[in-house]
Amino acid sequence: MSQARFACLQCPKTYDWLDLRYACDCGGLLEVKHDDPALRKLPELAEQRLTSRKPFDRSGVWRFREAVLPLPESMIVTQPEGQTPIYQSAALNQWAGHSRLSLKHEGENPSGSFKDRGMTAAVSMAKRLGMPVVACASTGNTSSSLAAYAARAGLKAIVFLPAGKVSQGKMAQTLGYGAKGLAIRGDFDDAMQIVRDLAAAGRVYMVNSLNPHRIEGQKTIIWEMLQDRNWEAPDWIVVPGGNLGNTSAFGKAIDEAYAWGWIQKKPRLATIQAEGANPFFRSYSRDFASLEPITAETVATAIRIGHPVNYPRAVKAILSTNGVVTDVTDAEIMAAKLAIDHAGIGCEPASAATLAGVRKLVKKAVISADEDVVLVLTGHMLKDPDAILKNGTLDCTEIDAKAEAISRALDSL
Template structure:
């Protein structure tokens, strides 16, 4: 029997994990706490499940389900999320001034971003709780993921997006899966407040990362990476920072893996923000004494957030892993993106903040040039093709349609 509970990060109160709530009565954020001695053997069970033909066993989330959300199999809404690749690239090592980088590409998930890991958990919970309408605020990726998983579950999806600040590719995905979109005359933080108000009024089930079940799904990025490395933890894990759901989830995943004896050391977390959307970095420079909202602006739309709602969880993750936070400019982000794209891997701009951040941290001697570093790429290259075209012209030579002309053109290339 599951021994999971909701626990408040701010006070000592706990709740049934199946209760419909997003926060403690004191206002503090909630997390799912697992207290089952059998979880120490979960890696062995997860390994066996890889030989199964059942979708929820193959899933990079649900193969760990006892440590995520112990739901009945009939309630699981899955699209075979996870199972993402870990890449090596000598060219990217050289670009970053490093010798031991690998990149886990969450853009290989069904809708093209890491959000699918959290969404499979949140939408499965909506189904379990009998909530017919699910909603989110989004800069694009969350809405695409919600729309797809809600469609699979037969639920109605409503997404609130900042008007004019979402890439057309992400918007097309969202609408294509059948969600109802509402463009808010404001920024992401305005949209987020609307969803919170509607959820508190019982009108919708909120699936943003304030929902603690989202964090449970996203933490499996780390567990799957560790499984693929035979549970040998790296020295560093580097992640982009926007609303800080992944920073929160990664810290929780590391703490639990260490507590349950899956790993013998804790990797250090490095959260990288865009310079134009860096409230977490600014707080870090003040020892997290406060968080000041700002009007966010960056080409990396997936992390263009001025007031991250997961701040308390993320602070704990950085402190518990002896981690660091830094920021990089849009120019640095796009230079890193070009390097990743030209390595044949590809990613959206927010993902490239990780490589730009590693280069900066190596130059500052914070990350050693030979330390074992895993970068998490959070979104697919096609999530934001407009960003590529803003900084690169189409390199295409116009020639006559005959072999002689083409041969001469090739000689000039």
């Protein structure tokens, strides 16, 4: 079993990783540190587990469990998650002006988004700590995932959502799994503060990505991708940026994989934000001098966040990987989404920010057209069906059920 501890990002203080806490006494964010030298050989063990019939061995998270959370198997709450595919598409290469794109589709997790990776870790910890009520603030994907995993664990789930700002698909999932929904007259950042206050008072176990165990689950997106590539690291990994949990997790995953000798080079991270929800990009443009929260508005609801709580972790990730941050317009996001959908892959709008961002970075010569690039798609296309149905270019024509009408329709194709 690996050795683990909490370490503060702002001061030298450390804590037991089983402590019920979300931050250091100084207020700094925490991360889980793993110190077992045997972790250098974990890729070999993870490979062996692929042939196991145990759900937690097949999980894309728990096959790496010694470097995620060293929990007893009886405490693991899994669906199982992960094992998501990597796609290539000549059409998307052409659209982006690139030649070597791959798309890791985390929307093919059990609840339809990457959140399942972090949620299996966070809910397993809630079970281990004996916390009967779990809670989150959410723009929709976190709440859907929490509701599913809480139901699996037999825990009560409460989700705080910005009223009128969550897609019907995500809301239906959340309530269908049995969570209690509370719609806040405010935005995500207001909901996040409520959950933080409740967690500080000990009334709920918070599973938002402020919880360092969430980050441990999400970093396996990178490790699974690397395992599927025989541990050959790409030149770039591109991810949407909202609350910046994935940026933080990806940077940690890359640092650990490199330090433990799993990979021979560090991929560069590119975080893509929506222009209407871009506080991280604005900070990057000022050399990370400060973070200035904004009122966020974008069609990409999953990243409609104006005050990302993972900012310090994400800054560390970008600096550690010599990464970049940029933003794209809603029009660019929806154009990229249309391209991904028409390639037969599909995604929700926030995911498409990655392809739009690559196209922009290729045009600016930040990414070379022949570099090896992996885009992470974070959510399934059915997470936000309204974004598809409101697209004026869709072709569904009502006709009479008669041979002549059918023939005319076919002739017009």
